Amino acid sequence: MEDNVVLTARGITMFFPGVKALEDVNFTLRKGEIHALMGENGAGKSTLIKCLTGINDFDAGEIHIDGIEGPVKNHSTRDAQNVGISTVYQEVNLCPNLSVAENLFIGREPMTKFHTIDRKSYNKRSQAIMDELGISVDVTLNLENYSLAIQQMVAIARAVDMDCKVLILDEPTSSLDDEEVEKLFVLMRRLRDKGVGIIFVTHFLEQVYEVCDRITVLRDGHFVGEYSVEELPRVKLVAAMMGKDLDDLAEIKKEGAATASNNPIEIRARGLSHTGTVKPFDLDIHKGEVVGIAGLLGSGRSELARAIYGADKANTGSLEVDGKEVKINQPIDAMNLGMGMLPDDRKAEGIIADLSVRENIILALQARQGMFKPLSRAKQEELADEYIKLLQIKTSSKETLIKQLSGGNQQKVILARWLATNPDFLILDEPTRGIDIGTKSEIQKLIVKLAGEGKSILFISSEISEMLRTCSRMAIMRDGEKVGELDKDLTQENVMKAIAGGENNNEA
Amino acid sequence: MKNGKVRLNGHTILLLITIALFVVLYASGCIVYGSKGFTHLQTFCNILITNAGLICVACGLTCVMLTAGIDISVGALIAMDCMMLAVGMQKGIGAVPMIILVLIVGVVFGAFQGYLVGYLGIQPFIVTMAGMFFCRGMTAVICTDQVSITEKINPTFYKWANTKVVIPFGGYVNNKGKYLAPYVRPGVIVALLVLVVIFIMLRNTKFGRSLYAVGGNAQSATMMGLNVKMIRMKAHILSSVLCSIGGICYCLNTMAGSVSQATGLEMDAISSAVIGGTLLTGGVGNVFGTFFGVLINGTISSIVKTNGKLASSWPNILTAALLFVFIVIQSAFAAIRERSKK
């Protein structure tokens, strides 16, 4: 092991039932560096971190830690803490109802001779720790009195005070504002200078270039490479994360795409926004047009769609559907206007796990018809059969519970749910995530076919190549803001440049 | 509100409201029923005497509720304790061995419930509902009749029950010209002792603070290295033991065991804790507030009793109304906090 290396992971491989989540991944962390771990959804970032912290049990590979003989295998977060690995998550894992000092010391409080907690002593020590880290708080106040940023910092302080050599920060900045992020960075730099190795997981490119020394990129469970920040400009980073190589899917013809922009407008959004997630944006979508939204995870690409659909009610702005001004308070309103939305989180917002394929397919149509106009059983079965055949859903029967299907087939069922409502405007948020290649191209073809039938489609994906194949226009999102649209010269490179932004970042 | 401190702490406000409410209630009782002797210190002492058992029970329940749990078996456990005491003493067993037995039963019973809640992960409501059935039924299995503890059966216990602990001030001269000193019963001393001990325990011991941690965020508590399952189990043991102590106090008042004793007491205890600022979602509250919750309940009953004309169901309705108000305020505070975070 090199002198200044604190942690190395070699050849980490891990299987989830049926899926290879990580394959031969390497990772090296040195003393006193901030190391970004980058990758899109499903790249394996969180799986790798869980392997390091003992939550996941990896199947092959070795982890070495400075000062410890032989390979280390953690079985719980406690084990990880004992070998000096501490983790701070996006969701602060502290107790908001206890004081800052208690959160620092719970489970290891200093005691008085009467076997009671020595409050005075740990308050004093806590204050000293916080002062040393440059965090100005009153440690005797409850944690809930402080902003999320301070809470993050308290979590970090707890980790650091427990003698950690490796500090993992898993998307700590996603719910912080700029000023708070800056404070966090000051703290991170201070810890780096003290020799702590920090693994920083984030999806904000700006932050990587602001605070990190090195970058490791993962894609689809594979190790792509380790770079120093200087040698990897933004565009290259985006390329590394998204993969440049065009896959060998059949080229899909975009017939009529050119004429779609002359069609009447289906959706016209003006100044729509949702506080905290997406800043006001304008967007027009014509009938029969497929519009893509390109941007990194967390750029506001999903949130934009949710604001249109009413999944998160828009706070400002106006929306016109088919030329008429409309007010959407909740999804059913949008559905009644002929919209449908396939959400990105299939498990949390898509499937009704314990209901059958048939029930999952007819749910939206039934909801739009109303409770007292039930679809007859025969009609339900007819619809289910129709879509199982149309989308080639692999299920043992239409009465099989949807949770027993594979991810791709679950996704097709949700797609069938919306197709059954015959929508004029369909939002597809990552419809191909975690789905095999064959199904992917089926879905892409279907999108083009639907557009050909005159339906408007808003297509969100983290794979630029599949959007290139299907979309005639793309909106670019960055940091919760719509920064532009591309309608000609739609190439991988142009889109990536637009996503990466940062004009002063000269191309290498 | 994003940076720095939030000046107004909702929980402190709730506690202040509770205390203010007690003061207002008691004061209005004094004003309206002053002529009926409500102003005498003895009225307050009587509230304490009547509710000595409830104070112990509510303290235990508060500890369970802090971990986001609940224990509705307490009323039935008290009935079983009283019946055990009564029958045991009738059989000629001494007061002290019986009390020790009752406490041991409390530990075992609590440990069993706690195991089911903590280690098997069954909803506390269901577990303690079964516990409530079990205790009620067992009370009847021990004896279906009402059993009284008289002086003949156990003079020691009888003497304890009738001991007056005189308070050296606050007495009054009655219309016959005799000076009556206010007094409390030994049960009150026990209850107040329990109150102080639990107050200190919750504030100043590892176990006490871990109860708050588990209720605040069980997942975080696990991540910070606390044994959440064990803590939950211990909380139930504590609740059942304090309930048994409460049962003894209760028995000192009633001097009898009967199947239908202390029915609905669990709801009095829960509402006392909630009115006293304990959140049913866990993590917030202390026994000081619970004590005032008990006092409010006691004052309402006392006022209704002093009035003499009001229907006997008014205390229940008023307590429920207070419960309603406090639950809605709590949920409003929670909603505000959530919004301010976004």
Place this chain on the structure above:
Amino acid sequence: MKPNLSWKKIKGWSLFLPVVALLLVMMVNIVYDAVNGNNPLSFFVITLQQTTSNGTILYGRIIDILNRGSEAAILAIGMTLVVSSSAGTDISVGSVMSLCASFCCMLLAGYGVSSTTTLAVPLIVGVLGGLLMGAVCGMFNGTLVAYFRIQPMVATLILFSAARAIGLLLCNDLIVYVRNPSYAAFGAFMGIFPTPFVITAICVAITMVILKKSALGMYIQSVGINDKASRIAGLNSKRIIFLTYVICGLFAGIAGIVNSSRITSADSNNIGLYLEMDAILAVALGGNSLGGGKFNLAGSIIGAYTIQAITTTLYALGVSAAQAPVFKAVIVILIVAIQSEPVRNFFKKQSAAKHVKGVA
């Protein structure tokens, strides 16, 4: 391998738990009767009997169970829906029963009257009043749970402690007797069948028809399984949860009137006492998860009658009414403990170990 497979199928059958429980109770009865030298099947014997008050009626232990178990069965319908949609229980139903009965009797007798043979208002007014009261209580609970997002148990705790007391207040602290044959009819016999059972059957039938003929059943399950996804798919989750509480309150009203009619009075302190526990137990015994989601109404109904069968059996065995809860407690704990995750994992490991051994 083959018998194993069919065993799995049987275990997977949705009514497995309640039916097995019911069969167990029957077996205990058969054994007990046999041991005591009675006809071993006397549990199942149903005869026609002449009575002075009701004419010719069916008589037998099963009939008694069907009669006495009615209130719990009616409550179990509403409780099933509430558990399914909100993953919580409505603990106020027993108390609400009492309130509805009191309100109904107060209307029929007139305020402050403690005993009457003539009705102050037409019977239908009193009954509808009672049902309305139930629905109002349901709305109160539903508002707190669905719109204020208060945990169901906590929200219903309020009416749990208040409803009974309000009922007592409505009755002016008295037990109001309505000694009128038309009122007593709900708790008596209709032809040869016990009326409470007939009412239960009607309630179950109506609910089943509504669930079949509307999409309500699917809506409730969908919201209970995944309310976020249901919302995206266009369901109004809050309104559906609210609705289940109103239905639950309504059924509590029906159960209250039946119970009060049996004793031709509104005994506020005793009507529906501990019945919420029976209703919750019926839902659990019916194979429904108390964590919400899929529900099985038939299971809950069988569960409710199974509980009554247990109670009746215990009485037959010489256990007093006051002692019976001990057995109920043991049954509850056994059911939930077997369903708990650690225990299930333990058994899974055991069977896996066996399997490995078998292969080796």
